[in-house]
Amino acid sequence: MSDSEAEQFRQFLAGSGDRMFRVALALTGAHHAAEDLLQDALARTFARWRHVRGDPEAYVRRAMYHSQVTVWRRRRRLRELPASSVPDRPDPRDQNAASESRLQLRQALMRLGPRQRAVLVARFFEDLSDVETGQLLGCSASTVRSQTHRALARLREIAPELNGPNTFRESVK
Known part of the structure; x- marks a missing residue:
């Protein structure tokens, strides 16, 4: 080189x-x-x-x-x-609700399958389109949409405390 x-x-x-x-x-x-x-x-x-x-x-x-x-x-x-529950007592230095939300989101993401987690990270963290995500992961845009739908439904199921408008986007930024 x-x-x-x-x-x-x-x-x-x-x-x-x-x-x-x-x-x-x-x-x-x-x-x-x-x-x-x-x-x-x-x-x-x-x-x-x-x-x-x-x-x-x-x-x-x-x-x-x-x-x-x-x-x-x-x-x-x-x-x-990974562990299925967060500790009972939060870190005393963590006074910010957004930090707690990010921790909850991270734990919930760890409970998703690899494909669903990769799709959510690409779609919401990197803000890629369905087509761009499909190209990145080697699948079709319709597969990305269906995986996104299933992953968000699973997140709502395993972490109901995160339910709300745009919670995923706000937590990862």
Whole structure:
């Protein structure tokens, strides 16, 4: 890789790194896992930087989605499930209701299947259209719509305290 290509990659990372980390955090639900996911996707992108055409952020985002779906599939085979309830006592430093809502949303998202979670993150966190989400996940726009509908219904079922207008969009931002 030439010095100019390395500099292009550094500039790309400086401009997009924070945004991509937030996507990784929404996908994984844990800070350290998000760092690992993003680092892996960036390493793959760096190795193929000469061949990346168009929007490099889309390339990294797709690499993160595919890597995370693989993790979810492995975890599903192991039948490892996250805790089903939040602690009785909230963190005393957390006085903000929005923070509590984000925590509840994160826990509810962890209880969704990998496909539904990926669809919700792409549609509402990244604000992608049905078509863009379908391209990202390798499925049709109608599959995205049906998965979104089912995932939101499941969220309403497992986390009724989050029900309300635009709760998902407000909680992830």
